[in-house]
Amino acid sequence: MEKWPIGVFTSIDAGLGVKLEVAHELHVPTIQLHAPAPQTRTAQHANAFLARLKDLQITLTAVFGGFEGESYADIPTVSRTVGLVPRATRAARTQEMKEIADFARLLHCDVVALHLGFITHDRASGDYAEIVAVTRDLCDHCQRNGQDLHLETGQETAAGLLQFLEDVQRGNLFVNFDPANMILYGTGEPIDALRQVGAYVHSVHCKDATWAARPGEEWGAEVPLGQGAVGMENYLRTLHELGYTGPLTIEREIPQEPARQKAEISHAINLLAQLRTKILAV
Ligand code: MG
Numbered sequence: 712m713e714k715w716p717i718g719v720f721t722s723i724d725a726g727l728g729v730k731l732e733v734a735h736e737l738h739v740p741t742i743q744l745h746a747p748a749p750q751t752r753t754a755q756h757a758n759a760f761l762a763r764l765k766d767l768q769i770t771l772t773a774v775f776g777g778f779e780g781e782s783y784a785d786i787p788t789v790s791r792t793v794g795l796v797p798r799a800t801r802a803a804r805t806q807e808m809k810e811i812a813d814f815a816r817l818l819h820c821d822v823v824a825l826h827l828g829f830i831t832h833d834r835a836s837g838d839y840a841e842i843v844a845v846t847r848d849l850c851d852h853c854q855r856n857g858q859d860l861h862l863e864t865g866q867e868t869a870a871g872l873l874q875f876l877e878d879v880q881r882g883n884l885f886v887n888f889d890p891a892n893m894i895l896y897g898t899g900e901p902i903d904a905l906r907q908v909g910a911y912v913h914s915v916h917c918k919d920a921t922w923a924a925r926p927g928e929e930w931g932a933e934v935p936l937g938q939g940a941v942g943m944e945n946y947l948r949t950l951h952e953l954g955y956t957g958p959l960t961i962e963r964e965i966p967q968e969p970a971r972q973k974a975e976i977s978h979a980i981n982l983l984a985q986l987r988t989k990i991l992a993v
Contacts, residue, residue, distance in 0.1 A: 715947075715987050716741045717980055718772060718960035720916070723747040723760070726777050727964040733973050735767045737980060741958045743773040743824070743914070746811040757817035772958050773861065773887070773914055774815035776808045776825035785930060786896065789866070794828025795845055798838075805845055809852045816856045822914060823853055824861035824887045832871055834878070843878050850881035859883045861914050865892020869904035876911055886911040889962070890941040891918035891933060897926025901941055902949050909953040916962040917983060919943070933964065936979035947986050959983050 718741035722728035726745025734742050746752070764771055780800065782792045795801050795808070812823045827846065831839050846860075853860045864872060864886060876884060886908050890901035898904070905912065919939030923931045937943050947959075961979045965972045 714956045714991065715983075716770075716958045717983055718742055718958035719976060720775075720960055720962040720964075721745070722966075724751055726775070727966050728962070729966075729969075729972060729976065731763065731767070731769070733969075733976070734769055737973070737977055739961075739980065740768070741770045741772050741960070743775060743958075743960050744771055744818075744820075745775050745777055746814065749807070749810075752810065752814040754817055757814060761818060771818055771820050772960070773822040773824050774811060774818065774820050775863075776811045776823065778804050778807060786928070790829040793866075794826045795849075796828030796830060796842060801841075801845065805849060808849055812849075812853050812856055812858055815858065821858045822861055823858050824863060824914065826863045826866065829866050830871070830875055832867075834874070843875070846875075846879045846884070847881055850879065850884050854881075854883050859885055859913065861885050861887040863887045863892070863916075864889050864904065864908070865896045865898060868898045869893075869907035873908055873911075876908075884911075885913035887914045887916065888912045889916040889918055890946055891916070891920035891931075891939065891962075894920040894922055894926075894940055895931040895933065897923060897928070897931065902945055905946070905949050905953070909949075909955075912950075912953065912955060914957055915950065915955065915959065917943070917946075917959050917979065918962045935963070935975045936961065937982050943982060944986055944990070947983075947990055951990055959987070 719734050719739045720728040721742045722745040725748045782788045893899050893901040893904050919936045919941045920931045920933050921939050923929045
C-alpha cells in the first residue's frame, strides 16, 4: 500500500460513520469500520461484506468496538457510559469485545480498536489494576486471533495513556491517535501528545475541533477538517517525523446530516491529499 492512503470511518448498522457507498463514491481506498450490531456479526454477513469490499477495491484497516448504552452527550456521561471502565457492564462488554475481535478476524482484519473509557489516574487503586487486567485479557484474545488492539486517545492525557500502556505490558497494544479528541476532552495540546505517545501510534484519525471555554469540564466543538485548533499541516508533519506510514482515516460524526457529512469529507480528502503531496515531496 502507498504511504498515507486516505481512509474514512464507516458504519453498517451501528455507530456514527458514513456508509460504505460514500467511501466508494469519494474514491477512498481504505476504511475503518464501526462494529455492526450483534445480529449482523455472523459469518454470512462477514462474507457478504468482504465481497463488497473486494468489488469496491476498498481495504479494511481496523474494526472499532462500540456498545449499547454508550453516550457521548457530555464529558460526565462519557465517563459513566463509555467503554470497559463502567463496572456494571464491564464483564459483558469485555466478552462482546472479544466477539467483535472474532468478527474482525472473519473480515481478515488484524486491527481491533476501542475507547476503553475514563481510566482512573490512581495507579494504586484496585480499579486501575482491574482495568489493566481486563486490557491484558483482551490483548491476549486478540493475540490468539493474530490481531493488535488500538486504544483511541482523548480520555486520558498523553502521560496517563503512556503509563497505562507500559503497565499493561502487551506487545500487541498500540494507539489510534485522534488529535481532535485531545481538544474535545481538554486532555492536552494534540501535537505534544502525539510526540509523547508516538512510538505506539499505529493508526490515526483525521478530525478537527475547537477548545471549550472550560476544557475538561465541557466539550469542545468538532468542526470540519482544517477549521479547528489541531493544525493539520503540523499534525501530518509530526506523523511524518515519527515515521508513521499508515492510513489517514477521516472521522466526521454528523450522521444526522448525511449530505453535509459527505461534502465535508470530500473537502477533507482534498486537504489531506494536498498536504500529503506537499510534505512527502521534500
Ligand atoms: Mg476518533
